[in-house]
Amino acid sequence: MVLVINEGFNDAGHEDPGHPERPDRVVAARSAVDDLHLGDDLVVVGAHSATRDELVRVHSGIYLDELSAYCYSGGGDIDQDTYATLDSFTIAKYAAGAGLAVIEELQRRNDGVGFVAARPPGHHALADRAMGFCLLNNVAVAAAALRSQGERVLIVDWDVHHGNGTQQIFWDVPEVLYVSTHQWPLFPGTGSVNEVGGRHAADRTVNIPLPPGATGDVLRRGIDEMAGPVIDSFDPTWVLVSAGYDAHRADPMADLRLTSGDFALLARCVSDYAPVPGRVVMFLEGGYDLGALRSSIHASLSAALGQPHDGESPSNGGPGTEQIERMRQSRRSTVEMLHASDDEESTQ
């Protein structure tokens, strides 16, 4: 099976010395791809800068104007975590366009797995606000493009932080199902189990918050038991992954205890939700320990491509298992309440 990856673009201009979201992250991601030794099975598609039309499907025009003006005037700190430089808007548009180019190639081939190794990451970017290192929401731009083609898109977000931007953008969109596993409590503070989607998309958001120290077995159980039935009933035509690797036990930004072996199992599990080959794309989100990032990307891509991997064993035994059934029931009640209030309104 081929791996379709975006061509590298010069992202050195988006850097703030000492900031954890740095160009070396993409270098590590591309090294992980090199480690696969794919030869002719590696397909690199040309860089694409997302157009305004492609961006306004998810971001407000006013925000895009503000962000570009801010960057072109020299940039600076946007909030306590997020920075922009003179080149950031240009670079962010390439990051947002990379997924579109990869998807186009997969559609042409009807085969393969896609990987978008680009930065800055995107899943915290709201429709009208940058935050959490993110300027433009890369996975949302891709999902919105697919939606415009009539596709039903599953987004699985296994970054350790909740993807509040992606959730907000598709909150009331029935053609996009958003599933997130994340540590809680942790930045950005959203992602409660009772956030299930808007009135027109009740049940199209599945949040699986996990306590600090949770291991891969707990996370996979959460996906199987809480998200599995919802995904089956949604019947996606595409699977996009917000593939953050900061849930790895070596990552300094959070406290989950996953290993590269867990990311391999996750990638296999998520790939199984795609109806046919050529319909899975992984987007790099977080992951700040370069060694863990490289080994975890290698493991997840190996698994998605059906190759064995010989990295760390999957983790188990962490806390959180006992919460899953309780969370599932709580979520179910919230969805039923939303449906009931909707029925009540429609009969009045």
Place this chain on the structure above:
Amino acid sequence: MKPFQHVAVGYDGSPDATNAVRWTFDAAREVHASVTIVHAIGLIEHQRKHFSTDRVPPALLALAKECAFEESELHWLVEDGDACSVLLRMTSPPINADMLVVGSRGEGKREGLLLGSTSLELAEHASVPVVVVPSDFTEH
């Protein structure tokens, strides 16, 4: 108009935020309102927390004393998120703040910056009045 009863004020340790807390103490004292001072923990701060989660920073206790604000009416909260989202959450249960206060510029922000301005974002999204205390504001 019903006087406000519970004010939430953002605090990041910057001089502007301290100024905003001072204004809040003075205003709340006059109408016997309680005050929640809230600190937002961002992505990076997770690695090294700036403030204790369960103890009011001594500098704020000293400021309350200086403003003759009752310590028993002072609450300290540390929440995960960006400053804007965290303050907006303060208007919901269990806090139910009926007024939000921020300094005009947070730690490290560029003067006159519109993008990412917590005060502008709050003004746009908050369901309660928002007070922005200017950097150079002094009561007397």
